Amino acid sequence: MLGHLILALFLIQQAGSVDLQQAQEAFQMGRYSQAREKLRQALERDPRSPTLWSYLGLTDAQLNDLDAAIADFQKALSFAPDNAQTHFDLGLLYRRTGNSQKALEMYQRGLRLSPDDPAANQNYALLLMETGKFREAIAPLQKLLGLGTPSLSVRVALIESYLKGGMNDEGKREIQGFLQAPNATMADQLKLVKVLIEDKQPEQAQFILEHVVKVSPDSAEAHAQLGLLLATKDQYEAAVQEMGRAVRLAPESAEYSMRLAEILILWKRYPTALEFLAAVKNRFGRLVEYQYKLGLAYYGLPRIPQAITVFDKLAREHPDLDLVQFFLGNCYQTTGDYEKAEPHYKRAIELNPQQGSYYAALAQLLRKASKDRTEEALTYLEKALLLDPQDIQSKLELGLCYEKKSNYPRAQSLLEEVVQQQPDLVPAHVALARVYYRQKKKEAGDREKSIVGRLEAEQQARKLQSERPADLP
Known part of the structure; x- marks a missing residue:
């Protein structure tokens, strides 16, 4: 205009x-x-x-x-x-x-x-993409490139249109061309990665990042982004290697060090996480995030008294951190001190009332604390499921509450939903076996009991593996 x-x-x-x-x-x-x-x-x-x-x-x-x-x-x-x-x-x-x-x-x-109007072709292509017509957007985008408009935004839009239009081979070829373009800087390539991740194209983003770290092996940012991407795909060992490389290249970066600790914790390599946190304590030990990760590592081991010490200090110094309140509640619930756990869960809910897992954790505590508080637990679980109808933990707790109220058909229905959604969740299979047996459904109960035995054996094998310290890269 x-x-x-x-x-x-x-x-x-x-x-x-x-x-x-x-x-x-x-x-x-x-x-x-x-x-x-x-x-x-x-x-x-x-x-x-x-x-x-x-x-x-x-x-x-x-x-x-x-x-x-x-x-x-x-x-x-x-x-x-x-x-x-x-x-x-x-x-x-x-x-x-x-x-x-x-x-x-x-x-x-x-x-x-x-x-041949460049602005019109660009606006037309963007409008087509906005309306989901990705295949139709390809022609004006190609026109722009033919008119000598090889900007990053046009190349990215063309790649996005190919991929979202189901033309994966063409998208891959365009990515290859983009990577080989002499004027494509590493910054441009990392911007494309960001767009692909936002567009839920992790495989293509990983392909580009692997190319970047190959041609620019000393780029801490590229290694860190690749590590984060691998972690989202639960490829923790490879993620630790990449994030560890970023930490070595940029040891002054608190972000990279904290992300490495986070990935180790997600991988359940708690001893290695503690070892790493000890190594960077002098540099980052005063950071709130450092203390939080330290508490998580202690909690995972589990070394609950040490975790309580860390989280309690954080809660006093930073009373508005809902996750700290939540994990303090978890720690006290683990020790059986329900009286101390309850106010921390309620404080977490007060700070972040949109987090369904907080309601589920409080409901679990109330169910365990007293049969008289089962109705109260049900109220919290209803709130949790309003926030997230597919929340596994809330459904499990709801099933356990109905079991406690001897409403076995309702408990069975909920627990069957849970094991269908998450087949390897041992507590759900244990509870479902109990519910079957109490309804005289021996064959179904025996089947669940067999599943529990298999899953527990697999868990023990993973536990032994996780207890072996991972090598820091």
């Missing part, structure tokens, strides 16, 4: 009319209402001028009177139907009003008149 504005101003300057000159001055100074009034006066003298109607459309758009602006440009189009820019301006306005179909129609008409 800016190019059209400049053209309109140029034509007005040539006209020499006092009204037009005053309209121009008012527009340039942001006095759009005054400019509109002068333009309307000019149109009374020359009502068939497409330029005046277009300029009035620009002015109405500045006043956010989009319906009037559209009417103005439609009037301009009636007098100059072959003006491509007017079609493009209408496309922009229809897009602003949310009328994507009309916007697409205007761009299509305009591009038939002026197929």
Whole structure:
């Protein structure tokens, strides 16, 4: 629209009319209402001028009177139907009003008149992507590249359109071309990674990151991003190697060190996490995140008294950290001190009432504490499931509450949902076996008991593996 504005101003300057000159001055100074009034006066003298109607459309758009602006440009189009820019301006306005179909129609008409307009091709492609028409967006994006517009945003949009349009082979080829382009910097490649991750394309993001760390092995940022991506895919061993490399390359980075500790904890390599945290204590030991990770490592071992010491100090110094309150509650519940655990869970809920797992943990405590508090536990579980109807822990706790109330059919239904959603959750199978037996369903109970035995053996094998310290890279 800016190019059209400049053209309109140029034509007005040539006209020499006092009204037009005053309209121009008012527009340039942001006095759009005054400019509109002068333009309307000019149109009374020359009502068939497409330029005046277009300029009035620009002015109405500045006043956010989009319906009037559209009417103005439609009037301009009636007098100059072959003006491509007017079609493009209408496309922009229809897009602003949310009328994507009309916007697409205007761009299509305009591009038939002026197929090589870079801005129009770009806006048309973006609109197609916004409306989910990724395959159709490919042609205008390719046109932009052919017009010599090889910007990062265009290449990224083309890759995204290929992948989201189901054209994975073409997307991979475009990524290869992007990586081999002589003007593609590492920063550009990492920006593309970010876009791909946001678009839920982790495999393509990993492909690029592996290329980057290969050609730039001393890039701490690339190794760190690859480590984080691998961790989201539960590939913890490889993630530790990459994040460890980032830590060695940038030992002063608190972010990389804390992410390495986090991945070790997610991997359940608690001894190694403690060893690493001890090694970086002098550099990062005063950080809140360091103390939090230290508490998590102690909790995972489990060395509960040490975890309580760390979390309690954090809670006193930073009383508004809901996760600290939550894990303090977990620690006290683990020791059987339900009286101390309860206020910490309630404080966590107060700080973050949208976190369903907090309600589930409190409900578990209430169920264990007393049969008389089962109804209270059910209330908290209903809140948790309102926040997340698929939350496994809440469903499990709800099933256990109904078991405690001797409502075995309801408990069975919930527990069967849980084991279907998470087949390796041992406590759910244990509870389901109990519920079957109490309903005299011996065959089903025996089946669950057998599953429990197999899962516990697998857990023990993993536990022995996790107790062996992992080698820090």
